[in-house]
Amino acid sequence: MVTATLAHAREVVAAVVDPEVPVLTIDDLGVLRDVRLDGDTVTVTITPTYSGCPAVDAIRDDIVLALTSAGFDNAVVKTTLTPAWTTDWMSDDGKRKLTEYGIAPPTGRAPAGPIRVKLSVACPRCGSLDTREVSRFGSTSCKSHWECRACLEPFDHFKAL
């Protein structure tokens, strides 16, 4: 019974979506770290993507509301910085959903070394690699702004961290 309840709580929490990229759940994004049940208290641990990410506040509220609506009256949301979130925490399913939504998913990170190497980012609309970074910083902390030279569309890229 306890196991079933915990599984239900986890399911409810895992379905909460990111307020800035609503196509991803917090589970897809990899910011959901832990769900525990202690008596009738559900304790959820999340981690921010970027240090100043204002979405953390909204995610906290949404988790509490989702749990309350599902009958879990005592919900505690904790945040942790360790281990630090990177784009490696994003699930493959999450990356697929991002592309379908029109946001280029994170690529690998360019190797560190004396020669600066830039990795190409495929256009999420036409798939072309003939793309250009317009700005390293985009509409949210986690995205950069690109344009596709093939289909001429601008797009967001979830930048590798």
Add this chain to the structure above:
Amino acid sequence: MSTWTDHGAAPAAEPVEAPDPPHGDDPHGDVSLDARELSAELAGGEDRATDPDVAAYALRLGDDALILSQNLCGWIARAPELEEDVALGNIALDLLGHARSLLRYAGSYDGRSEDDLAYWRDEPEFRSAWLFELPNGDFAHTIARQLLASAYLLELYRDLTASADPVISAVAAKAEKEVDYHRDHAVQWTLRLAGGTDESRRRFLVALDDVWPYLDELFRDEPLHERLDGIAVRPSSLRGRVDDVLAAVLAEEDVPVPSIPGSSAGGRRGAHHPSFGPLLAEMQVLARRHPGATW
């Protein structure tokens, strides 16, 4: 026992009730925030600083980040192009995140909140270094300041990831990745300005000379660092690496490394740059004119 969350920053706060379930079509329902909930937003919110030296160290790191963030916010809606407006805003937001985590931790030692520290300290109580306090100036001045600041912060946070203090090392592990982007941004603009038109190069060289004297203050060892061996980074240990990075970047566009003596500055003992007072007044006016204001 609170039903909302359990953390150490506000020991005297009253129990907080969980919000009501959602009402009508509004997915956020009838949610209200109070000071206790706000302080719990912060990452690592359960950890308390138990050593006054650790709190003092976190305070100066937090002040550097807070003041640079506040300065950069001055560019919002005024940057030379829209993308740059967004970039400087993003960088300021990252820095504000570092400041919030560090100030919350610093304040946990004696029961002060991040807001107490940001809004209710007067000028002599701040510990920020002068480089972070320098006025934005023209875009070249902001970029020159960003180049020095981000080169320093990246080396600092890299070393702090190995700090024996778990909160400081956790903040550093996140900040390191973000400041890497900040440095890249500053380097790209440095090359673009120094290698651009005669006018952009002239203005960048003026700016570099203007900010250079304030680099020195960042590398001065103090008894605090001695006492925090293994927790704090000895500032002088960063100098060689920061100098190497700056020299390499400037060499790409044949910009000579300035040979200007360092300012005595004095931010770490509470003596601040002349432009700091007005900056602080703007940052604090709302909280002081309307105590407890929320929106």
